[in-house]
Amino acid sequence: MRLKRRVTRWMILATIFALVGGLATTARAGPPFFTDDPEPVDLGHYEFYLYSTLDKAKDSTAVGAPSFEFNAGVLPETQFHVIAPVTALRPMGGPNAYGPGDLELGVKVRFLNNEDQKFMVGTFPLLECPTGDSDHGLGNGQAWAKLPLWIQKSWGPWTTYGGGGYAINRAAGQRDFGFGGWVLQRDITDKLTLGGELYGQGPSASDSHGYLLYNLGGTLKLTDTLSVLFTAGHTLTGERHLVSYVALYWAW
Numbered sequence: 001m002r003l004k005r006r007v008t009r010w011m012i013l014a015t016i017f018a019l020v021g022g023l024a025t026t027a028r029a030g031p032p033f034f035t036d037d038p039e040p041v042d043l044g045h046y047e048f049y050l051y052s053t054l055d056k057a058k059d060s061t062a063v064g065a066p067s068f069e070f071n072a073g074v075l076p077e078t079q080f081h082v083i084a085p086v087t088a089l090r091p092m093g094g095p096n097a098y099g100p101g102d103l104e105l106g107v108k109v110r111f112l113n114n115e116d117q118k119f120m121v122g123t124f125p126l127l128e129c130p131t132g133d134s135d136h137g138l139g140n141g142q143a144w145a146k147l148p149l150w151i152q153k154s155w156g157p158w159t160t161y162g163g164g165g166y167a168i169n170r171a172a173g174q175r176d177f178g179f180g181g182w183v184l185q186r187d188i189t190d191k192l193t194l195g196g197e198l199y200g201q202g203p204s205a206s207d208s209h210g211y212l213l214y215n216l217g218g219t220l221k222l223t224d225t226l227s228v229l230f231t232a233g234h235t236l237t238g239e240r241h242l243v244s245y246v247a248l249y250w251a252w
Contacts, residue, residue: 031069032217032231032245034199035181037161038122038150040079040108047071051229051247058240060091060137064101069247077113081106081126089137097136103129118154123147134171142171146179157187169204177202177210191221197233211238217245225252 030036031049041047052065067085074080085101110122126146132139148165164180178201185195200212217231229247 031249032219032229032247033181033183033195033197033215035162035183035197036108036124036148036150037152037183038108038110038120038124038163039152040077040110040122041071041073043073043076045073046252048250049229049247051245054242054244056242059093060089062090063088067101071108077110077122079108081108081124085132087132087138091137095136097133097138099133099136099138101132102139103131105129119152121149121151123149130171140169140171140174142169142174144169144171144174148179158184159186160184167201167204173207174205175203177204185218193219197231198236200238203239209239211235211241213241213243215243219249225250227251 031051047070049069051067051069052063053067054064055062064085064087067083067087069083070081072080081104083104085104086099087097087101089097104126106124106126108122108124110120112119112121114120125148128140128144128146130139130142134141144167146165146167148163150161150163152159152161154160160183162180162182164178167177167179169176179199180201181197181199183195183197185193187193195216195218197215197217198212199215200210202210213233213235215231215233217233218229220228220230222228227249229249230245232244234243235241
């Protein structure tokens, strides 16, 4: 009962923030969207996210809370990345589970940056480490990787970015799949950016299906170093997902 109340509490919190995000749809590059961008954190700069996610599928509900992301500009045009998620899982007809998920490590490298044309290209390979309890649905059970290519173009207050890649997952019951997405966003003021995303991927497990979803969300800058990020979205076709994301974001 205590776990059930905890899961419900986080679901309510994530849903409230998702609804707020739907009313004031905004965006920054990468989080809070699934689609990422090729722009790394500047050398000697850092980012930290305290965030919650919601993914309500046909047969289960997963809430990530509290979860953490840290990025650091460790070399010119190069960013180190780590995500430490905590997940509450509520499968239909099965026992609830709560605990650490799989640790994500990555390195983002921008290898083309045309400042005159405001055009850039980069890659962001990710390694998912099997730190979660796969017996209770909190992890994959085996390391797997994502290999993407991202591009970005800006003009005036507008920015668009996207791309895609391939995921390699050889764990039992899982499969390799392609993924990709695109974001269009606009700076409304110096504190508010609005945008939207289309994102899709192929089936990631032997008993799953691919999907295409839309996502609306963004960024509200509170101070020079603190922002709120939020999104909400739903599938357009394929496997059903209702998703949301909310985060407090620090940059220094």
